[in-house]
Amino acid sequence: MLFINIKELCGILPAGKSRLQGAEMTEMQTIKNAWLKVQDGKIIDFGSMNSSTDDFHLTTKDTIDASGKFMLPAWCDSHTHLVFAAPREEEFVMKIQGKTYEEIAAAGGGILNSARKLANTSEDALYESAAKRLEEVMSLGTGAIEIKSGYGLSYEAELKMLRVIRRLKENYPLPVKATFLGAHAFPQEFKQNHGGYIDLLINQLLPTIADEGLADYIDAFCEQGYFSIAETERIIDAGAKYGLKAKIHANQFTSSGATEACIKKGALSVDHLEVTDDAVIKSLKGSETMPTLLPSCSLFINIPFADARGMINAGLGVALASDFNPGTTPTGNMNLAVALACIRMKMLPTEAINAATLNGAYAMDLAATHGSITVGKQANLILTKEIPSLAYLPYAFGSNLVENVFINGKKV
Ligand SMILES: N=CN[C@@H](CCC(=O)O)C(=O)O
Numbered sequence: 001m002l003f004i005n006i007k008e009l010c011g012i013l014p015a016g017k018s019r020l021q022g023a024e025m026t027e028m029q030t031i032k033n034a035w036l037k038v039q040d041g042k043i044i045d046f047g048s049m050n051s052s053t054d055d056f057h058l059t060t061k062d063t064i065d066a067s068g069k070f071m072l073p074a075w076c077d078s079h080t081h082l083v084f085a086a087p088r089e090e091e092f093v094m095k096i097q098g099k100t101y102e103e104i105a106a107a108g109g110g111i112l113n114s115a116r117k118l119a120n121t122s123e124d125a126l127y128e129s130a131a132k133r134l135e136e137v138m139s140l141g142t143g144a145i146e147i148k149s150g151y152g153l154s155y156e157a158e159l160k161m162l163r164v165i166r167r168l169k170e171n172y173p174l175p176v177k178a179t180f181l182g183a184h185a186f187p188q189e190f191k192q193n194h195g196g197y198i199d200l201l202i203n204q205l206l207p208t209i210a211d212e213g214l215a216d217y218i219d220a221f222c223e224q225g226y227f228s229i230a231e232t233e234r235i236i237d238a239g240a241k242y243g244l245k246a247k248i249h250a251n252q253f254t255s256s257g258a259t260e261a262c263i264k265k266g267a268l269s270v271d272h273l274e275v276t277d278d279a280v281i282k283s284l285k286g287s288e289t290m291p292t293l294l295p296s297c298s299l300f301i302n303i304p305f306a307d308a309r310g311m312i313n314a315g316l317g318v319a320l321a322s323d324f325n326p327g328t329t330p331t332g333n334m335n336l337a338v339a340l341a342c343i344r345m346k347m348l349p350t351e352a353i354n355a356a357t358l359n360g361a362y363a364m365d366l367a368a369t370h371g372s373i374t375v376g377k378q379a380n381l382i383l384t385k386e387i388p389s390l391a392y393l394p395y396a397f398g399s400n401l402v403e404n405v406f407i408n409g410k411k412v
């Protein structure tokens with residue numbers, strides 16, 4: 001397949017670049033009036049129409065004329081809860097009436113509400129609804145995705161969720177990474193017996209998950225009223241014994257040292273970080289951990305937006321992800337996450353796009369194969385509608401400007 005006359009080919013990086021940090025995040029190499037060739041699902045070459053010796057007049061049915069359109073790497077969404085049984089718009093209404101996330105949870109809503117609904121939903125029904133959501137986000141430009149369990153909260157239901165994620169992996173062409181989030185909330189029967197629930201996660205669930213190869217990562221909701229730092233550390237250590245790296249929900253509502261503790265444990269990513277301070281930024285410096293910011297969650301539940309500017313100015317890289325889930329972020333639209341990062345977090349369009357592509361890929365161990373326009377990487381690509389500039393993408397935030405999405409070079 002050959003794309004010609006691409007108005008601007010964006011997100012070009014040399015092979016071997018695994019993440020972008022600090023001032024690098026602002027930079028974006030592009031080629032105006034470009035071509036790009038795909039073979040066997042991979043990008044095999046690209047360049048400028050002006051300086052090429054190829055005769056692009058000899059077009060075939062596999063040639064796509066991209067005049068007026070921008071091409072960029074598909075979004076790498078490294079934090080979602082896309083498998084769930086039912087939406088929770090009744091909680092949305094409670095929120096409009098003034099209830100906080102904590103009050104809604106205390107009134108029987110929240111994660112336990114989703115867990116109750118999921119317990120009574122068959123694996124097939126869960127798969128069908130999750131597949132529809134996955135298809136929707138792919139059509140919006142997502143070309144690699146992480147999906148968490150965490151609405152099961154029992155032996156059977158956590159496995160049910162992870163098996164649904166495995167089926168998505170098998171049936172869809174994009175990379176799908178599975179994260180075991182049994183430590184999302186304490187089920188009612190374990191409210192007074194945290195140790196008992198964590199034992200179930202570590203001694204019963206983890207061995208089965210490892211046996212069946214059902215997870216790539218382990219996660220915990222490290223937050224007041226959920227999992228303490230010590231409990232989270234226990235879960236990270238247990239996952240590590242099975243080769244599962246940690247991606248942890250940290251500093252969403254309170255700053256309690258969660259992020260610092262996860263970095264010490266070598267977490268691949270710390271996600272949310274709406275509530276941070278200089279100590280958090282300092283602890284991220286020099287680490288391998290990717291701070292992953294979720295602006296659509298901040299918008300939806302009215303909590304602070306993460307301090308992306310402070311992090312980038314301090315020389316850090318950040319990733320952007322959707323956090324698609326029925327409670328705090330009922331959308332997996334990465335275009336919205338990118339736009340919000342610009343509108344509310346003062347990220348430049350190039351920074352936001354880098355955060356949602358290569359740095360997202362890094363937070364899923366996919367940077368060697370995804371997240372940039374690089375010869376040899378998978379041809380997971382977004383082709384926009386005709387737009388005047390790259391900044392127009394986050395600027396015109398209410399319009400769907402993604403015309404076509406290609407996964408392994410095939411239109412989805
Ligand atoms: N904060 C923890 N987990 C989800 C929300 C879960 C829910 O409310 O269902 C999040 O990332 O925002």
Ligand SMILES: [Zn+2]
Nearest residue numbers: 079081249323
């Ligand atoms: Zn989440």
